[in-house]
Amino acid sequence: MSSTKVLIIEDDDVTALNLKMSLEKHGYEVIALADTSISSRNKIKVYNPDIVLIDITLEGNDDGIEIARFIRDKMPRPFIFLTAHSESSMLAKAKQTEPYGYIVKPFDPINLHTTIQMALYRFEEEQKRNSDLNDMKMTQAHLEKLLYAKKLSDQPIIEFGDGYRHDISLGETFFNDEKIKLTKKETAFITLMVAQLGSVVDFEQATNYVWDEGGATDNSVRTLVWRLRSKLPTDVIKNASGIGYYLEE
Numbered sequence: 001m002s003s004t005k006v007l008i009i010e011d012d013d014v015t016a017l018n019l020k021m022s023l024e025k026h027g028y029e030v031i032a033l034a035d036t037s038i039s040s041r042n043k044i045k046v047y048n049p050d051i052v053l054i055d056i057t058l059e060g061n062d063d064g065i066e067i068a069r070f071i072r073d074k075m076p077r078p079f080i081f082l083t084a085h086s087e088s089s090m091l092a093k094a095k096q097t098e099p100y101g102y103i104v105k106p107f108d109p110i111n112l113h114t115t116i117q118m119a120l121y122r123f124e125e126e127q128k129r130n131s132d133l134n135d136m137k138m139t140q141a142h143l144e145k146l147l148y149a150k151k152l153s154d155q156p157i158i159e160f161g162d163g164y165r166h167d168i169s170l171g172e173t174f175f176n177d178e179k180i181k182l183t184k185k186e187t188a189f190i191t192l193m194v195a196q197l198g199s200v201v202d203f204e205q206a207t208n209y210v211w212d213e214g215g216a217t218d219n220s221v222r223t224l225v226w227r228l229r230s231k232l233p234t235d236v237i238k239n240a241s242g243i244g245y246y247l248e249e
Contacts, residue, residue, distance in 0.1 A: 003029040004120065007049035009067060010082060011035040011058050015105060019053065019082075022109045028116070037063045044075055051116060051123075052079040053103070056094055068097035078123040080115055082107070147195045158194050161236035161248045166194045175233050185210050186228045189221075193237070193247045202244035221245075 006028045010016040013035075020030045031047045034040040036059060044052065052071060058064040064081065071079050078100040083090075094102075100119035103112055147168050150158050156168040163176045173180050173190050182190065188210045193201050207216040210224070225245055229237055236248045 003027055004116070005029050005031045005047065005050045006116075007032050007034065007040075007043055007047060007052045009034045009040045009052060009058060009064065010055045012055070015055075015082075019107070019112070022107075022112060023116075026109070026113045037067060040067050041070055044071065049077065051077060051100075051120060054079055054081055056081050056083045056090060065093050065097060068094070068099060072097055078119040080119055147191070150195070150197055158197065160194060160197055161234065163234075164236060166190065180231060182228070182231065185224060186231070189224055189228065193245065197247055198249060200240040200244050200246045202240075206244065 004027075006023055008016055008019050008023075008030060010019065010033070016033050016035070020033065023030050031049055032043045034043050040054075040058075052067075054064045054067055056064040058067070068079055068081070071077060079097075080101040080103055081094055081099050082103050082105055083094075084105040100122055101115040103115055147158065151168060158166045158168065160166070164173065166173050171187060171191065173182065173187070173194075189201075189206060192206065192209050203218045203221050206221045206224075207218075210216070211220065221244070225237060229235065238246050238248055240246055
């Protein structure tokens with residue numbers, strides 16, 4: 001198993017050397033040291049570290065915070081701040097970068113090792129969750145494949161319930177040939193259910209597809225369905241208790 005690659009960004013030579021020696025004793029691979037903002041960015045790109053230790057007050061100001069923002073936005077990986085300061089204004093700015101931990105100088109070797117391990121674990125779990133969410137998100141291309149697989153052979157129409165039809169080409173839903181006026185989110189939810197006609201659309205699928213901007217909950221879906229039902233002539237949306245909803249075929 002390969003050792004964890006660490007990049008140290010610290011402009012105090014003594015502190016940087018002590019960090020390097022302590023980390024190597026714990027089995028880490030210190031792949032590079034950096035002491036300026038420019039060299040830090042270059043070495044992150046070149047060496048691709050597993051984790052980065054960053055002095056908050058690099059070069060006497062908050063350049064360490066700017067480097068943290070660069071990592072978070074451009075090359076996601078866990079980073080830990082090194083600090084000898086406790087000014088509330090500095091820490092408030094540092095918190096906005098969402099670091100994976102803090103090490104107060106002079107550092108304790110055991111605390112350093114523990115903080116790094118917790119940061120690596122947290123980052124790995126976040127990556128897994130993000131991967132799971134991405135797997136569950138239904139892309140527009142996949143949705144269209146499902147829709148066209150269910151359409152009538154010679155028309156872009158999917159029929160469901162008693163008297164309902166969804167026009168794929170128009171993205172509109174009709175009941176007995178009369179168009180049902182729906183909001184953008186209501187249309188998205190109907191389209192998702194039509195694409196999965198015969199299957200349950202669970203709460204997580206609904207929130208990921210209908211609310212692509214994020215921030216939705218199971219209650220958001222319930223409220224949407226309540227409003228949608230009030231616009232539909234019949235009770236064509238069925239509950240799958242505790243799971244989600246499905247359309248009457």
